[in-house]
Amino acid sequence: MNKNLAEFLGTFWLVLGGCGSAVLAAAFPDVGIGLLGVSLAFGLTVLTIAYSLGHISGAHLNPAVTFGLWAGGRIEGNQIFPYIISQILGACAAAGVLYVIATGNGADIGGFAANGYGEHSPGHYSMMAAIVTEFVMTFMFLIIILGATDEKAPQGFAGIAIGLGLTLIHLISIPVTNTSVNPARSISQALFVGDWALAQLWLFIVIPILGALAAGAVYKMMRK
Numbered sequence: 001m002n003k004n005l006a007e008f009l010g011t012f013w014l015v016l017g018g019c020g021s022a023v024l025a026a027a028f029p030d031v032g033i034g035l036l037g038v039s040l041a042f043g044l045t046v047l048t049i050a051y052s053l054g055h056i057s058g059a060h061l062n063p064a065v066t067f068g069l070w071a072g073g074r075i076e077g078n079q080i081f082p083y084i085i086s087q088i089l090g091a092c093a094a095a096g097v098l099y100v101i102a103t104g105n106g107a108d109i110g111g112f113a114a115n116g117y118g119e120h121s122p123g124h125y126s127m128m129a130a131i132v133t134e135f136v137m138t139f140m141f142l143i144i145i146l147g148a149t150d151e152k153a154p155q156g157f158a159g160i161a162i163g164l165g166l167t168l169i170h171l172i173s174i175p176v177t178n179t180s181v182n183p184a185r186s187i188s189q190a191l192f193v194g195d196w197a198l199a200q201l202w203l204f205i206v207i208p209i210l211g212a213l214a215a216g217a218v219y220k221m222m223r224k
Contacts, residue, residue, distance in 0.1 A: 003056060129176055136211065141165060
């Protein structure tokens, strides 16, 4: 129960901090934080939760990470679904809080930092570009996580490597898909946007999980 609560709170913070920065602060007149700021915000949420709640649940904060750690032999299969449910609930709770804040000045939520491709990609990238981006970025994210948390890795620095890794991933891929690499983060925003965001949601659930599973298998093979 404690682990599930930690995953709920951690994912809540990731979505509120990351998506919140994109919705509220990215384009704020004259002083907006832009793409770099949003990328840093996502990385900082993971870094702060890794050190505050990581000792309780491992700070997955992401269904793809949970699947990838299972594929890499780090967790048991019976942990997967309780973690994923907690992550999705935490993400949706954060999206609800963000909705209340974002509409507090009478504004429409707009894209609400939802993930998309084609005409809903920030750079109008194709579905194939989105698939390749989400697969490769999630694959590399899991390689970073598995490597940084390996018992043979330098101790105490995993949160920094993972947080900076997620920052870099966002710097690369926000223009393509708004960066998912996290089905919970995609689900929460799509539920509030509806319409096209729900229609395209499948990609941001399926592809990150496939990328994570592949990374888990590859890392496990490298460690043999």
